[in-house]
Amino acid sequence: MSVCLDTLTSCFQGLIPATLYTSAADGTPNAAYLSHVEYVDSTHVALSFQFFNKSRRNVAENPHALVRVVDPDTQQGWELRLRFVRSETAGPLFDRMALRIEAIASYCGMKGVFKLLAADVYEVVVVRKVPEQPGQPALVARRPPDAVFTMRALQELSARINRADGLGPLLDAILRGLDEIFGFSHSMILLPGEHPGTLVTIATHGYPGNGAGAEARFGEGITGVVAEAMKPIRISGLMRGMLYTYAARFRAEEKGWCPAERRIPLPGLANPESQLGVPLVVRGELVGVLCIESETPYRFHEDDRATVELLGAYLAIAIQNAMLREEDAVDEASTGPAPAAPAAMPAASREVMFYRGDECVMVDGEYLIRGLPAKVLWKVLKAHAAEGRTEFTNRELRLDKSLQLPEYKDNLETRLLLLRRRLEEKCPDIRLVPSGRGRFTLELRGGVALIERA
Amino acid sequence: MIDDALAAFLQQGLAINIGTRNAALEPHAAYVPAATVEPGGTHLTVFVPVVAADEVVADLRDNGQAALVFARPEDDRACQVKGVFESVRLAGDDERQAVQIQYAGFMRQLDTIGTPGESTRQWVIWPCLAVRLRVTALYSQTPGPDAGAPLS
Numbered sequence: 001m002s003v004c005l006d007t008l009t010s011c012f013q014g015l016i017p018a019t020l021y022t023s024a025a026d027g028t029p030n031a032a033y034l035s036h037v038e039y040v041d042s043t044h045v046a047l048s049f050q051f052f053n054k055s056r057r058n059v060a061e062n063p064h065a066l067v068r069v070v071d072p073d074t075q076q077g078w079e080l081r082l083r084f085v086r087s088e089t090a091g092p093l094f095d096r097m098a099l100r101i102e103a104i105a106s107y108c109g110m111k112g113v114f115k116l117l118a119a120d121v122y123e124v125v126v127v128r129k130v131p132e133q134p135g136q137p138a139l140v141a142r143r144p145p146d147a148v149f150t151m152r153a154l155q156e157l158s159a160r161i162n163r164a165d166g167l168g169p170l171l172d173a174i175l176r177g178l179d180e181i182f183g184f185s186h187s188m189i190l191l192p193g194e195h196p197g198t199l200v201t202i203a204t205h206g207y208p209g210n211g212a213g214a215e216a217r218f219g220e221g222i223t224g225v226v227a228e229a230m231k232p233i234r235i236s237g238l239m240r241g242m243l244y245t246y247a248a249r250f251r252a253e254e255k256g257w258c259p260a261e262r263r264i265p266l267p268g269l270a271n272p273e274s275q276l277g278v279p280l281v282v283r284g285e286l287v288g289v290l291c292i293e294s295e296t297p298y299r300f301h302e303d304d305r306a307t308v309e310l311l312g313a314y315l316a317i318a319i320q321n322a323m324l325r326e327e328d329a330v331d332e333a334s335t336g337p338a339p340a341a342p343a344a345m346p347a348a349s350r351e352v353m354f355y356r357g358d359e360c361v362m363v364d365g366e367y368l369i370r371g372l373p374a375k376v377l378w379k380v381l382k383a384h385a386a387e388g389r390t391e392f393t394n395r396e397l398r399l400d401k402s403l404q405l406p407e408y409k410d411n412l413e414t415r416l417l418l419l420r421r422r423l424e425e426k427c428p429d430i431r432l433v434p435s436g437r438g439r440f441t442l443e444l445r446g447g448v449a450l451i452e453r454a
Numbered sequence: 455m456i457d458d459a460l461a462a463f464l465q466q467g468l469a470i471n472i473g474t475r476n477a478a479l480e481p482h483a484a485y486v487p488a489a490t491v492e493p494g495g496t497h498l499t500v501f502v503p504v505v506a507a508d509e510v511v512a513d514l515r516d517n518g519q520a521a522l523v524f525a526r527p528e529d530d531r532a533c534q535v536k537g538v539f540e541s542v543r544l545a546g547d548d549e550r551q552a553v554q555i556q557y558a559g560f561m562r563q564l565d566t567i568g569t570p571g572e573s574t575r576q577w578v579i580w581p582c583l584a585v586r587l588r589v590t591a592l593y594s595q596t597p598g599p600d601a602g603a604p605l606s
Contacts, residue, residue: 017469017525017527019471019473019483019523021473021475021481021482021483021521022481023475023479023480023481025479027475027479027517027519028519028521028536029473029474029475029481029519029520029521029536030473030521030534031471031472031473031483031521031522031523031534032523032534032595033469033523033525033532033595033597035597053601053602054593054602062479064478064479064480064481065481066473066480066481066482066483068471068483068485075576075577077485077577079483081480130485130506131503131505131506131578132484132485132503132505132506132577132578132579133485133577133578134576134577134578135576136576
């Protein structure tokens with residue numbers, strides 16, 4: 001093999017469909033399009049097997065095959081002469097290929113229908129340039145991977161993380177750092193939601209709104225699939241699948257096939273072309289999911305993927321430590337709420353309605369939040385209305401049986417951060433301002449009318 | 455064999471590739487910028503860039519077996535045409551415009567799906583050999599469980 005496969009990784013992103021050529025034992029040739037060729041190592045690739053087809057029957061009879069791929073950066077065509085080696089139906093290679101298919105299928109509501117049956121591994125015998133498809137210098141100038149640059153960038157991000165005081169500043173420092181240091185301009189972090197099998201967006205960067213509170217279910221979209229599998233996924237060329245999914249979803253909702261839900265849409269790009277999702281895992285426990293996306297078709301190269309995956313483990317520990325630190329801070333706070341003289345409420349300018357049955361808060365008729373953060377906001381506003389209190393502690397929330405916090409891992413600090421961010425976006429004249437470790441102050445810039453419904 | 459509707463699909467400007475095989479059953483391939491279906495639909499001519507033609511034409515002369523795959527990038531509709539070799543000649547200047555029109559159609563398809571077509575225009579599409587094939591079978595290759603099913 002004259003060209004090392006390692007230099008052709010751009011060709012294996014599925015951005016431009018590959019073609020596969022085989023021949024039956026009787027000499028009948030076959031030509032077919034392939035969605036994806038997976039790089040295995042410097043001498044092997046794998047092809048996805050989703051449906052029984054002629055190509056697969058042919059290689060069972062005759063192991064010679066030919067794959068043509070195109071480099072999306074330069075448009076150079078490459079020809080890989082292959083020899084079939086084996087089929088894998090389990091293991092890291094199979095999982096990696098299956099997850100990618102699953103993530104795309106989930107956008108189209110096709111999860112479980114379009115699925116990987118096997119990863120067929122081929123030895124690459126010869127690699128050569130396709131003469132009729134000559135390349136040209138990359139359309140997008142890229143700095144070649146540089147280990148020193150990467151290490152310095154990681155050092156700088158690490159320094160920013162160390163300076164962050166609290167969970168909120170930490171999450172913002174991570175996402176801002178990914179943009180300013182690595183150039184990943186659109187990113188979000190989701191943490192496990194209140195209900196099992198759900199994620200909730202806690203921090204975003206690069207989108208018009210802060211997106212806090214947007215929910216994703218395990219197995220849905222790239223974040224949900226990453227959370228379910230606890231493995232990283234990189235996808236290029238998503239546009240068509242995404243448009244199809246949104247169109248299908250809208251039509252289904254119009255016909256009433258999908259129940260209307262009080263779910264906040266994910267803040268992602270309208271037309272993402274590249275997505276990179278990384279699980280944030282500490283000792284086997286999912287702390288969250290980091291998702292980076294771009295409108296550029298092949299934005300995340302091998303070095304980007306490796307860097308973000310490396311970062312994932314470090315970020316997971318940093319986030320978990322910040323959560324534990326804020327939880328510990330409860331003990332440092334005073335044991336009781338700070339008394340305050342009842343204050344006259346200003347004239348009502350906001351109508352806050354709490355639906356007890358749904359545990360949901362609406363402000364001026366618009367959905368704000370549900371679950372524990374909704375109950376906390378209602379408690380705080382009621383206390384302010386009745387007693388004029390403005391100072392609160394996390395400890396008193398934990399001790400309040402009406403809030404029904406779980407005894408183990410209640411994630412109260414995360415829920416408070418989520419509540420603060422939803423208020424910032426939807427109702428900035430009601431603020432919960434941290435006033436010390438384990439404490440916060442209610443600030444109202446106008447009157448609030450409180451209405452409770454069953 | 456190829457009806458009018460299918461002929462219109464095949465000639466609109468698609469991603470087209472030809473596959474052949476040698477005596478050792480090793481595949482060869484070439485990019486095809488254009489194909490034209492003859493009236494009656496029993497034969498078609500595919501235009502293979504001269505720079506890419508050596509192995510494919512050698513195989514065709516040796517055993518005559520060919521497989522062509524046509525795909526429309528904007529909706530992934532695809533089909534495979536199997537054929538046997540009839541003849542080969544250097545394409546004439548009067549055919550050049552037809553090749554360029556189909557190639558431009560393929561470029562527009564690439565632009566539609568967000569894959570930059572401009573740089574692809576550096577691909578070598580002329581001069582071409584005109585390879586005449588007799589159609590022997592047609593198969594759907596649109597992705598999904600029916601991929602590979604014969605087209606009636």
